[in-house]
Amino acid sequence: MNKRKExxxxxxxxxxxxxxxxxxxxxxxxxxxYLSFCDYSVLRPAVxxxxxxxxxxxxxxxxxxxxxxxxxxxxxxxxxxxxxxIGLAMLLNSKxxxxxxxxxxxxxxxxxxxxxxxxxxxxxxxxxxGIINLGLGKIGINGPNWLSNPAWSKPALILMxxxxxxxxxxxxxxxxxxxxxxxxxxSELDGASSWQKTRNVTLxxxxxxxxxxMVMGIIGSLQVFTEAFVMFPGGVPxxxxxxxxxxxxxxxxNYSRMGYASAMGWILFIVIMILTGIALKLSNRHVHYxxx
Amino acid sequence: xxxxxxWLTILTHGVLISFSCLFIFxxxxxxxxxxxxxxxxxxxxxxxxxxxxxxHNFWDAITYGSDxxxxxxxxxxxxxxxxxxxxxxxxxxxxxxVVAYAFARLRWWGxxxxxxxxxxxxxVPFPVLMVPTFTIFRHLDWIGTYRPLWVPAWxxxxxxxxxxxxxxxTIPFELSEAARIDGAGEWLIFKSIILPLCKPxxxxxxxxxxxxxxxxFLGPLIYLLRQDTFTLAIGLEFYHSKAxxxxxxxxxxxTAIVIMPVMIVFFFCQKQFIKGIAITGIK
Numbered sequence: 001m002n003k004r005k006e007x008x009x010x011x012x013x014x015x016x017x018x019x020x021x022x023x024x025x026x027x028x029x030x031x032x033x034y035l036s037f038c039d040y041s042v043l044r045p046a047v048x049x050x051x052x053x054x055x056x057x058x059x060x061x062x063x064x065x066x067x068x069x070x071x072x073x074x075x076x077x078x079x080x081x082x083x084x085x086i087g088l089a090m091l092l093n094s095k096x097x098x099x100x101x102x103x104x105x106x107x108x109x110x111x112x113x114x115x116x117x118x119x120x121x122x123x124x125x126x127x128x129x130g131i132i133n134l135g136l137g138k139i140g141i142n143g144p145n146w147l148s149n150p151a152w153s154k155p156a157l158i159l160m161x162x163x164x165x166x167x168x169x170x171x172x173x174x175x176x177x178x179x180x181x182x183x184x185x186x187s188e189l190d191g192a193s194s195w196q197k198t199r200n201v202t203l204x205x206x207x208x209x210x211x212x213x214m215v216m217g218i219i220g221s222l223q224v225f226t227e228a229f230v231m232f233p234g235g236v237p238x239x240x241x242x243x244x245x246x247x248x249x250x251x252x253x254n255y256s257r258m259g260y261a262s263a264m265g266w267i268l269f270i271v272i273m274i275l276t277g278i279a280l281k282l283s284n285r286h287v288h289y290x291x292x
Numbered sequence: 293x294x295x296x297x298x299w300l301t302i303l304t305h306g307v308l309i310s311f312s313c314l315f316i317f318x319x320x321x322x323x324x325x326x327x328x329x330x331x332x333x334x335x336x337x338x339x340x341x342x343x344x345x346x347x348h349n350f351w352d353a354i355t356y357g358s359d360x361x362x363x364x365x366x367x368x369x370x371x372x373x374x375x376x377x378x379x380x381x382x383x384x385x386x387x388x389x390v391v392a393y394a395f396a397r398l399r400w401w402g403x404x405x406x407x408x409x410x411x412x413x414x415x416v417p418f419p420v421l422m423v424p425t426f427t428i429f430r431h432l433d434w435i436g437t438y439r440p441l442w443v444p445a446w447x448x449x450x451x452x453x454x455x456x457x458x459x460x461x462t463i464p465f466e467l468s469e470a471a472r473i474d475g476a477g478e479w480l481i482f483k484s485i486i487l488p489l490c491k492p493x494x495x496x497x498x499x500x501x502x503x504x505x506x507x508x509f510l511g512p513l514i515y516l517l518r519q520d521t522f523t524l525a526i527g528l529e530f531y532h533s534k535a536x537x538x539x540x541x542x543x544x545x546x547t548a549i550v551i552m553p554v555m556i557v558f559f560f561c562q563k564q565f566i567k568g569i570a571i572t573g574i575k
Contacts, residue, residue, distance in 0.1 A: 003399070009478040010400025017391040018406070020447025025413050028424035035423060042430065091308055096301070104562070105312045108319075111554050113507040115525045119532060119547040120322055123540055129334040131321050163315065167569060174570030223417050226509045230529050248419045253514065258423045265420030272417055 036263035041256040053263035062239070062247060063264070069154070069235075070244040074221040077158045082214065085165045089172035090198070103173065107166035118230035121160050122147065147231070150240035157227060157241065168213050175209040176202065204288040211283050215276050222272060225249070244268060326350065326545040333540045346541070353545035356531065364519050366549065369527035376438055376523060377505045383446035384501035385494055391448045392456035393482045397468060407457075413450045418510070426514060436517040441508075445501070452497045455571060459493035460486055496568030499561055506554060524550050 011018075036053055038046035057063050088106055092099055112120070124132050125146040133143030146156040179202055187197050203210075225245040228235070235242025244264070252261035325333055329346050332339040354366040394400065395407050429440040463486060471481045487494070512526045522530060528550050532543060558565060 006398055006478075007400040010394045010398035010403060013390050013394030013398060013478070013482075014400070014403075014406070016387045016446070017394075017410070017448035017453060020387075020444065020449075021406075021410065021413065023428075024425065024444045024447065025416065025421070028421045028428065029416065031424035031427070032420055035427075042427070088308075088311065091304055094304055096304055096308065102308050102312060103566075105315050107565075108555070108558070109315055111503070111558055112551055113509075113525055113554060115507075115509050115528050116547045116550045119528065119543060120318055122532075123325065123544060124318055124321065126540075129336070129540075131338060134336060134338050163318065166315075170566060170569045174566075219415060219417065223419060225419075230509075230532075245419050248422070249510075252423050252426070258427070262420075262423045265417070265423065268417050269420045272415060276415060 032262040032265055035259050036266050038259040038262075040259040040262075042258055043256070046259065049259070053260050054267075056260070057263055057267070062242070065239050066235075066242050066244045066247040069240065069242055070222055070224065073154055073157065073224055073243065074218065076154075077161045078214070078217045078221050080158065081162055081165045081168065082210070082217065084162055085168040085213070086172050086210070088165070089169050089176055090202075092169075092173055093176040103170070106169055110164040110166035112164070114226040115230055117160060117164070118227050121156070122231055125156050125159075148237050150238040153232060153237060153240045157224070157231075160227060161221075168217070171209055171213060172206065175206040179205045204286075207283075207287040208289055211280070211287050214279055214283065218275050218279060219272055222268065222275075322544050322548055322551075325541055326548050328541050330539060330541050349541050349545040350549065353531075353542040353549065356542060356546075357534070364522070364527070366524070366527065366531075366546070368520055369522055369524045372438075372521060373506060373523040373525070376441055377502050379438070379442040380445040380505045381498050381501045383442060384449065384452055385498050387446050387448045388452040388456055388497055389487060389490070389494060390482070392453050392460055393478075393486060395453065396457040396460035397465075397482075397486065398478065410450045410453060414454075422510075422514070429515065435515060436521070437515075438521070440515040441505075441511050452500070455568070456490070456493055456497060458571065459490050463489050492564060492567065495561065495564045496571070499557070499564055499568060502557065503554065 035046060037048060037050060039049045039052075040046035092102055092106075096102070124130055127133060127143070127145035127147060130143075130146070132146075136143035144152040146152045183201050183205070184197055187201050192200070223245050224243050228241045228243050229246055229249075232241040235246060245268075248261050248264045248268070251257045251264065324340070324342070326349055327345050327347060328339065328342040328349075329344055332342055357363045358365065395403060395410075425440070426435075429435055432439075434440050434443075467485055468481050471485060507525060508523070509525045509529070512523045516522055516526065519530070528546060531546055
């Protein structure tokens with residue numbers, strides 16, 4: 001087939017996406033950049049106000065609270081879920097019997113719809129009647145008021161996020177199963193202990209996947225919304241669960257400050273790009289593309 | 293050496309079993325609460341085995357408030373969710389397979405650039421698109437309808453395109469060449485050679501589309517206004533705020549009802565799930 005014809009066919013086949021990516025991604029992205037420099041409340045046309053939104057954000061106390069909350073949540077929950085995910089995957093990869101049963105058990109919680117997840121954990125973590133605190137009481141620990149104590153509301157959300165670690169675990173497990181047995185056997189012959197094998201063979205071999213999960217984790221955890229929105233309306237107690245996306249949503253749809261919300265959106269986008277860039281750069285030294 | 297290995301196996305199973313208990317327990321407690329009489333939900337020490345199995349809790353949860361004005365049954369929410377899921381799933385499968393064909397099997401000007409761009413868009417956080425997208429749909433007068441929630445699905449999505457492209461590329465190019473020599477057009481090759489060979493990948497895309505839509509909370513929260521148009525996800529939250537946090541047995545029954553379809557789909561499509569998610573990590 002000649003080149004010209006193939007090009008036309010290619011463009012035709014790609015056309016839905018060429019339209020989709022323009023209409024639902026690039027155009028909104030540029031528009032939100034423009035709106036971030038505007039005073040805009042849906043009902044009235046946008047008015048250009050220069051960098052006022054950004055300057056106001058800088059002095060907005062609530063903005064900084066949500067930044068702090070979100071970073072804190074991400075910094076704690078991401079490493080914990082990565083360690084738990086890799087750990088469980090490694091245990092499953094050690095040729096245990098009943099692999100498929102364990103795998104299913106660990107995976108299923110990550111399927112639970114977020115709203116249902118929130119409802120379920122509202123009940124489990126209930127300060128007075130929740131089974132978790134009743135259980136802690138049994139072993140002599142006075143369980144905290146997870147839902148109404150500002151010091152414990154974030155740990156509650158992190159605990160919930162760990163329950164959904166199964167998705168990432170499956171990805172780790174799949175890559176572990178792709179590590180060539182010959183490599184492990186070779187290192188065994190050379191007298192490597194199981195720790196050395198893990199440290200020098202297995203982890204480097206799955207490092208691209210660890211990096212991928214880390215990047216996706218950063219992007220996801222900085223956008224945490226639904227769980228907190230449902231469980232802690234308005235970020236109660238004492239704004240301890242008021243996350244970035246919640247404040248953005250409130251500005252856009254409750255306070256009708258769409259320009260302000262757009263500025264927040266762009267800051268988030270830029271922060272995600274920077275953090276992803278840093279994460280890639282820092283981890284690239286340790287990532288080994290060997291053929292996984 | 294041998295006994296050391298045995299101990300290691302026992303230890304591994306011990307750890308795995310303890311974690312399994314932790315992971316399963318919330319589900320058991322959910323079901324346990326859902327079938328309890330209300331009086332036994334808040335007892336201390338907790339009641340493990342209810343004195344009566346109140347299976348009608350599920351029915352009560354669905355029909356909660358049916359004696360009040362403005363009552364919207366769960367059935368309506370479920371119906372809305374299913375309809376929306378169907379529209380999204382069909383749209384995703386059709387549009388993404390067509391687009392992925394362009395990226396995987398055809399050479400055209402700018403292809404690799406657009407593909408790189410497509411992958412990069414996966415980094416764009418939804419909140420940054422939230423306001424302008426809302427404005428666009430407002431101009432179209434689509435707020436309060438389902439259209440903002442399913443129309444975009446018919447124009448492709450980055451992740452599904454990526455996933456299908458990887459699959460489409462594994463099919464020998466000689467097959468296409470042979471068909472071309474026989475005079476087949478691209479559409480025919482796509483429809484009768486590539487698609488039938490890629491059913492597993494298509495089902496993965498369908499699966500993810502279903503899950504994503506069934507679980508979606510923010511989208512319906514922004515675009516749906518009338519209560520009778522709510523999806524189950526929004527309906528459950530609405531139910532929670534209306535019924536309050538007192539009737540835990542009914543709330544858990546309702547929660548279980550929302551989780552159920554997802555679990556059923558999972559148990560029927562376990563293989564596709566595991567495969568599909570495993571692919572996610574391969575770049």
